[in-house]
Amino acid sequence: MVAPASDTPLPAPVASETPTQIPSPIPTATPTPHPLQIEAMRAREYPGSDIVVEEVLDPGVNYSRYYVSYLSEGLKIYALMTVPNGEKPPSGWPVIIFNHGYIPPTVYRTTERYIAYVDLIARSGYIVFRSDYRGHDRSEGEPSGAYSNPGYTVDVLNAVASMKRHPDADPNRIGMWG
Template identity: 65%
Template sequence: MSHTLRFGTTLLAVLLGTALAQGGLEAHPMSIEALRQGSYPGSAITLEQTLAPGANYRRYIASYRSEGLKIYGLLTVPNGARPRAGWPAIVFVHGYIPPAQYRTTERYGAYVDALARAGYIVFKIDLRGHGNSEGTASGAYWSPDYTIDTLNAFASLRRFPQANPERIGIWGHSMGGYLALRAMVVEPRIRVGVIWAGVVGTYEDLLYRWRRSPPAQLPPGALRRRELFLARYGSPESNPGFWASITAHNYLERVGPIQLHHGLADTVVPVSFSQRLAQYLRAAGRPYELFTYPGNDHNLSQSFSLAMRRSVAYFDRYLKR
């Protein structure tokens, strides 16, 4: 995408946002302006079950409320006396896992452990329709539901007595990176974000530059929802204002610092997605870091320890200092 097109679509998004604010247009539920106008009160976090502890932290199955739905997650809390202002905290958003196969305590164990050991409350949320969470698993890219769950998780952490409400960041992998980015452009109080192998391309990227392999990576109904969107709203070329309005890249003016990680051998999500977001962040004058890893797959398996050390250091910089 050229600089001319990028700033052109940004201008379209700004004009569209102005019209929405003045009541001249009805915001689509997927648009950033509609999400910014929404309410995400979260709820008290309920400790549902105590699990075996980690090395220096406690583990729980916990729940919160999102649009009236009971959403579960894995919650860790550091051992020791609570700091006067509370512990720094991280909303942890997982990548795509078939909802019927998802289990709260399975997968991402090493990721959560590394962040929890570093002295953070970590809340790995399940999203609606996953595991025991109520609601229907609607997918991330053509519905606002998962973004709303993420925003309500952030609000719930702010209400959690052990957490410092002013020092909360977000971590996302793959699909979770898409949700983390959208949550950050909607909610500027999210202090910092770290995204691994994120689906953080523009909607033009998602539509035309994403060949996912194997086909099992596609959530049920994703292609149909994509085609319904195109049939109803037209292509980005024929209806650029609409597609600009739902693309987070055009609303980076309030976003906090973001650190991006991507493997150069990733066959699931193109590294160009992270590189493109870095270009947008640089153009918007927002702080960011981009790390790429030669020979690394979608999970950064070959450089996991290095990528995690960098992630913890980035969170420390903005949440502990």
């Protein structure tokens, strides 16, 4: 490139009649999260309810067993609940919310599945709370599956809220299995 001679004036900049405008972003609505996304699940409320003993079942080795119910979105949901025998700790017994896997609702029975697992956890000094989910066994509602509908997850979160109010449970020591 050849540099201009020192006595040659540089060309004057040409003024543009209108400045170049930068386009403004087009406002778009924030998409509604899918009902199963964590953000959507956190935005909901899970009040739970009192746990109602529907039937006293045969006891385990060192624990009592109950067929109980609680409310989830206005539906009566049934569950198996075990409570250790003996003196309750000052803060209550620790709790395991036991979430069963997929069993076709037409063959699922509350007291017939996962017996060895529930027994092992219950004998170790935990309240075990195994929800049936909606549409399973005698629980109200339609079985919706867990992949496209938040119903089962809502039932479990209402089970947690219900156990937090239970007089035998330690509300600060609730864990999940499954």
